[in-house]
Amino acid sequence: MKMKHREALLGYAYISPWLIGFVVLTLGPFVASFYLGFTQYNLLTAPKFIGLQNYIHILKDHDFWQSLYVTFYYAIFSVPLDLLVALVLAILLNQKVRFMRLFRTIFYLPAILPPVAVAILWNWILNPQYGILNRFLGILHLPQPQWLVTPQWTVPSFIVMSVWGVGTWMITFLAGLQDVPRSLYEAAVIDGASVWKKFWYVTLPMISPVLFFNLIMGLIGAFSYFTQAFVMGAGYGGRGAGINNAGLFYALNIYIQGFTELNMGYASALAWVLFFIVLLLTLLVFKSSSLWVYYGGEKE
Amino acid sequence: MTPQRLKLHAKALPMKPSSGRVGTRVSRLVVYLLLIGTSICFLIPFVWLILSALKSSDEIFVFPPVWLPKHWEWGNFGKALTALPFARYALNSIIIAVVNVIGNVVSCAFVAYGFARFRFPGRRILFMVLLATMMIPNQVLLVPQFILFHDLGWINTLLPLTVPAFFGSAFYVFLLRQFFMTIPPELEEAAMLDGAGSLRTFFTVVLPLVKPALTAVAIFSFQGAWNDFLAPLIYLNDPSKFTLQLGLSQFQGTFHTEWNLIMAATVVVMLPMLVIFFAAQRYFIEGITLTGTKG
The missing domain is CATH 1.10.3720.10 (MetI-like)
Structure with a gap:
């Protein structure tokens, strides 16, 4: 009994840094931000309780709808596209190729670079006149979009750039692929399975937990997308959010409201709407996961 | 053919009879082509970054853009x-x-x-x-x-x-x-x-x-x-x-x-x-x- 007590106390002692940090830096701010969402607050005078006014204003706020549109547009295309590219690259690397490490390094490298530097580099790559991407498209006689200079090509610019940074996902897929037991493939071959069937019935179910993890992280990442939006939008449009706010991502809108205009109450309300959207999407993926995520030994 | 290649073939043979050998070789070629092609795409931004950093103020705005600078402006870094x-x-x-x-x-x-x-x-x-x-x-x-x-x-x-x-x-x-x-x-x-x-x-x-x-x-x-x-x-x-x-x-x-x-x-x-x-x-x-x- 005494031993048990001692163990529990020691346990709490070890986790105490996180416990304190959780209360002060996460739980506290989490609750505070919920409360602030019902106030008007500019940091200089005390928060004024205004009930649901912030949330009513959100519904009529053009910037809110624009930021929601931009963010969904980006997420719907970039997350599946990036996951697909990452998976294909991982499958290629898993083919027992020579120079595998070299290829892996090349694909992974961009993912570790500072997002500010990456965004500035792509700003230049995507320059409609002097950038290298349009030069290539021109050589191939393909249309050369104006990228960040036109509203309709602003979000696609971010999507194109995101493909360059799929390295981390590729590494997780590769690790997942390497964990698939060889015996499963051998059994599939004996059964006469084609390459496609092997992929569909062996590879995909076996790496579905990794896909699930990446999908959740990808969604959260897409909905908190900020740095690149800030850095690349800075040169375009009056508010630094692209021409006609075409690059007004949700997190960028929160930043502008909270830290440029000092509408901290309103920014908190926006943040809570974001929280619910992300929560809803995450729950949806979790709920659906029983249909498509395979955990070894669970079914069969 | 290197010994390593031979070994790969030896491994692949029992799994894929007869026509498999050609199929394997073609598919390996495709794998390498895809890997090399994608690698080039992933590396181009780096090359473009470094070459742009070394161009003069005039050359950076040449249309259509050129790859190699005529004068390598190492002074750009200092500036x-x-x-x-x-x-x-x-x-x-x-x-x-x-x-x-x-x-x-x-x-x-x-x-x-x-x-x-x-x-x-x-x-x-x-x-x-x-x-x-x-x-x-x-x-x-x-x-x-x-x-x-x-x-x-x-x-x-x-x-x-x-x-x-x-x-x-x-x-x-x-x-x-x-x-x-x-x-x-x-x-x-x-x-x-x-x-x-x-x-x-x-x-x-x-x-x-x-x-x-x-x-x-x-x-x-x-x-x-x-x-x-x-x-x-x-x-x-x-x-x-x-x-x-x-x-x-x-x-x-x-x-x-x-x-x-x-x-x-x-x-x-x-x-x-x-x-x-x-x-x-x-x-x-x-x-x-x-x-x-x-x-």
Whole structure:
């Protein structure tokens, strides 16, 4: 009994840094931000309780709808596209190729670079006149979009750039692929399975937990997308959010409201709407996961 | 044909009879072509970055753009780096990153060990809570955290960018806990029997066994702090306190048409991460592998 007590106390002692940090830096701010969402607050005078006014204003706020549109547009295309590219690259690397490490390094490298530097580099790559991407498209006689200079090509610019940074996902897929037991493939071959069937019935179910993890992280990442939006939008449009706010991502809108205009109450309300959207999407993926995520030994 | 190739064929043969050999060879060719093609696509931005950084102000605006500069302007680097106090920015970035590494490694090791080894009421729920915090978009916490640090008088200091690291980070705690779980408890029990206390056992027996994981945490937190933009943007106003990322972003705003200088500054800001990556690639990959697949 005494031993048990001692163990529990020691346990709490070890986790105490996180416990304190959780209360002060996460739980506290989490609750505070919920409360602030019902106030008007500019940091200089005390928060004024205004009930649901912030949330009513959100519904009529053009910037809110624009930021929601931009963010969904980006997420719907970039997350599946990036996951697909990452998976294909991982499958290629898993083919027992020579120079595998070299290829892996090349694909992974961009993912570790500072997002500010990456965004500035792509700003230049995507320059409609002097950038290298349009030069290539021109050589191939393909249309050369104006990228960040036109509203309709602003979000696609971010999507194109995101493909360059799929390295981390590729590494997780590769690790997942390497964990698939060889015996499963051998059994599939004996059964006469084609390459496609092997992929569909062996590879995909076996790496579905990794896909699930990446999908959740990808969604959260897409909905908190900020740095690149800030850095690349800075040169375009009056508010630094692209021409006609075409690059007004949700997190960028929160930043502008909270830290440029000092509408901290309103920014908190926006943040809570974001929280619910992300929560809803995450729950949806979790709920659906029983249909498509395979955990070894669970079914069969 | 090299012996290695032959071996591959020998392996492939029993699996795929007759026509398989040609099929395998063609599909391997396709795999290599795809890999090489994609590699080139992934490398071009780097090449374009470096070549742009070396062009003169006239050559950067040649239409259609050319690859190689006629005059290699090595002076661009010097010009870019002295235009803003980059040495000061670098120093600030290094201070922030190093303190973050220390804070995260120490606090996360303790917390992860607590979750991995001790039984206490609420352990399961608290660990679930820890994992759940990873799913809160940080925008939700941003405003109240800012108010908190503002009330503490920490705005425009490095404190909001360093102190939180000492309270652990869910992602690294998770990573380290996975490692601790693989250590057989008998090792610690033996040390305890020899009279070592819990802390001593932790430092002398357990930690040396998880050095690779600690290295991964150190690298990730360095990368996180070094690459961070949002927090410095919010908390630092005084240019003498800026980090490299803030400085680079400001550089782009100030020199918005001098792309050769902007690219030169970008190269320099990328360099430290590249050096660390090549020095410690193994730990990057192991760390990601562990969190991605064992989740």
